Amino acid sequence: MHEAVVKWHLGTMTFHGKTLVMTWIAMAAILVFCYLGVRNLTSGKPGKMQNVLEWIIDFVRGIIYDTIDDYEKGRPLLGYLLTLFLFVFFSNMLGLVPNLTFNLFEHFHIDFAQLDKIFEGPSFMSPTADINTTLALALLTLGLLLSLGLKHKKLHYFHHFIEPMPPFIIIHIIDFVAKPMTLAFRLFGNIFAGEVLIKVILMLPGIWVFSGVIPDTIWLAFSFAIGAIQAYVFTVLTSVYVGQAVSESH
Numbered sequence: 019m020h021e022a023v024v025k026w027h028l029g030t031m032t033f034h035g036k037t038l039v040m041t042w043i044a045m046a047a048i049l050v051f052c053y054l055g056v057r058n059l060t061s062g063k064p065g066k067m068q069n070v071l072e073w074i075i076d077f078v079r080g081i082i083y084d085t086i087d088d089y090e091k092g093r094p095l096l097g098y099l100l101t102l103f104l105f106v107f108f109s110n111m112l113g114l115v116p117n118l119t120f121n122l123f124e125h126f127h128i129d130f131a132q133l134d135k136i137f138e139g140p141s142f143m144s145p146t147a148d149i150n151t152t153l154a155l156a157l158l159t160l161g162l163l164l165s166l167g168l169k170h171k172k173l174h175y176f177h178h179f180i181e182p183m184p185p186f187i188i189i190h191i192i193d194f195v196a197k198p199m200t201l202a203f204r205l206f207g208n209i210f211a212g213e214v215l216i217k218v219i220l221m222l223p224g225i226w227v228f229s230g231v232i233p234d235t236i237w238l239a240f241s242f243a244i245g246a247i248q249a250y251v252f253t254v255l256t257s258v259y260v261g262q263a264v265s266e267s268h
Contacts, residue, residue, distance in 0.1 A: 037148040044109045044145055051104070078103055081254055086261035091170060095260060098162075102155070103253040106146060106205070110245030113144030113213045114238055144209050144245075152206040156198035159256045163197075167263035175263070197259055201252060208248050212241040 055071030064072065078100045086092035145151045167175035179190040216237060 034148060034150065036143050037145050037151060040112055040143050041109070041145040041151065043142070044105060044112055047108050048104050074103070075100060078253065081257050085254065085257040087265050091264045092257070092261065095257065099253055099257060102256065103249055106155070106252050107246060107249035109145040109151070110209055110248060111144075111242070112142045113147055113209065114216070114241055114245070115142045144213060146205055147210040147213050149202065149206045152202040153198070155205075155252070156202040159201060159259060160198045162256070162260055163263045166260055170264045201255060205248050205252055208244055212244055216241065
């Protein structure tokens with residue numbers, strides 16, 4: 019999938035090194051971003067970073083308001099959906115960042131924890147370009163559907179699986195399983211394809227202006243938009259699915 023595949027084993031579990039490290043980097047970036055937004059928190063004239071953070075919070079709150087009939091049922095989701103949106107967005111953006119670390123590892127002969135192999139390549143990797151990450155996020159959505167559906171409807175939640183007739187249970191089960199699968203593969207496919215095309219553009223022959231700088235810049239801008247849209251779509255669909263699970267009419 020990528021230039022180097024480094025795997026760490028713990029018992030029966032296998033961890034993909036590059037995905038794991040990039041996930042930590044994405045989480046660190048989110049922490050820094052949020053810290054900058056609340057560092058000089060004020061109810062008076064807010065700073066630029068506070069304005070951006072407040073806009074994102076209002077944006078996610080608007081998603082909940084638009085997709086869940088009873089906002090009071092969806093309000094506890096604000097923290098999770100906000101975190102989900104930021105994580106997917108920052109993860110998508112990592113694959114667009116040029117890799118300036120590999121030459122340093124190579125120059126100083128650093129091979130600690132195989133970091134020289136993990137950071138190999140012209141750019142970083144998006145954690146969401148690994149199907150394991152997107153599938154894990156989709157399974158969290160599946161867990162939300164079950165937990166909130168049971169919380170608000172008790173065992174009556176399972177009644178919709180046999181509506182309008184019991185034989186329809188097969189169709190409803192397929193639909194239930196397909197929701198996280200489509201979430202996972204949509205996000206993975208878009209981000210992975212974007213990273214592959216960036217690498218292809220970097221290898222274009224010299225007939226391109228500045229050896230591919232202009233087409234690569236255009237594709238980076240396009241990939242930035244795709245990454246932002248995919249973060250929005252993943253968050254919206256999660257909220258929609260939860261809204262269907264807690265809605266009395268569903």
